[in-house]
């Protein structure tokens with residue numbers, strides 16, 4: 108499988124959620140716990156990158172995949188249209204300016 112749409116990928120994630128018992132409705136899951144687990148995957152990605160482990164088991168690519176799966180799962184369970192949310196934010200960011208002098212963040 109390759110070149111899936113976000114919807115097709117979400118369908119696969121939800122199919123696995125049904126099969127593995129990860130929850131498919133809000134009453135099945137603990138939302139704060141799912142947010143914490145999403146965050147833990149972000150931390151795993153950071154650690155993989157930090158240790159220059161980009162590929163393979165526990166590598167940066169795999170951890171980014173974990174993040175995407177957890178994000179798609181949480182959004183689907185809560186009936187959030189991620190595509191719509193992302194497009195809306197991309198549009199609003201076009202008009203937004205950041206004051207980099209006041210931020211301790213890398214940019215160019």
Ligand SMILES: [Mg+2]
Nearest residue numbers: 148151170173
């Ligand atoms: Mg992981």
